[in-house]
Amino acid sequence: MTFGSKIKKALTVASFSAGAVATAVPAQAGGLEKIRSGSFTMQVPASVKPAIWGAIGGAVAAMIVGFVWGGWVTGGTAGKMVATSAEDASVLALTPLCVAKAEQQPEQLVLLKKASSYSRGDFVTKAGWVANVNEKYRSAVATACASALVEAMDAKPAG
Numbered sequence: 001m002t003f004g005s006k007i008k009k010a011l012t013v014a015s016f017s018a019g020a021v022a023t024a025v026p027a028q029a030g031g032l033e034k035i036r037s038g039s040f041t042m043q044v045p046a047s048v049k050p051a052i053w054g055a056i057g058g059a060v061a062a063m064i065v066g067f068v069w070g071g072w073v074t075g076g077t078a079g080k081m082v083a084t085s086a087e088d089a090s091v092l093a094l095t096p097l098c099v100a101k102a103e104q105q106p107e108q109l110v111l112l113k114k115a116s117s118y119s120r121g122d123f124v125t126k127a128g129w130v131a132n133v134n135e136k137y138r139s140a141v142a143t144a145c146a147s148a149l150v151e152a153m154d155a156k157p158a159g
Contacts, residue, residue, distance in 0.1 A: 091140045094133050098145035099152075101129040112146060113153055120146035 066072040073081070102109060108127050115123045121143040124130055130142045 087137060087140065090134075090137050091144050094130075094137065094141045095144045095148055098124065098129045098133075098141055099148055102127070102145065102149055109149060109153065113150055117150075120150065124149075 102112070102124070105127070112120060112123055112127075121139060124142040124146045125138065129145060130138050133141045
């Protein structure tokens, strides 16, 4: 079904529901299609049909390119990105406080380094270095703090 026939069909249905009779007249020599509905006659140039399809195709292509390569996101994805950014910012802001508390207990730092990498976050939590952090961020801050402390101890020369 072509675009023109869809328009004719839609106008025919609309006209019948309004009580008028619609008739479609074939394209004339000038390239215009006439659609009659009662006393109303709509003339559409034949060159409009490809232009409308081109505009629709261009809009669809722009949306595909925008979402796939252009970085466009939906509102839900943007909300998730905001939440993740807020959590990351909180972790980055609170990690230095945890490191400062840990540096006040050097004997615990030696035990932290001996602990397995997957249990270091729990070690930091049990040591109380993240006790003042909101429960929502506590695990992430403890893991970041443990990683920062171990990296600093590995980088620092012994002695």
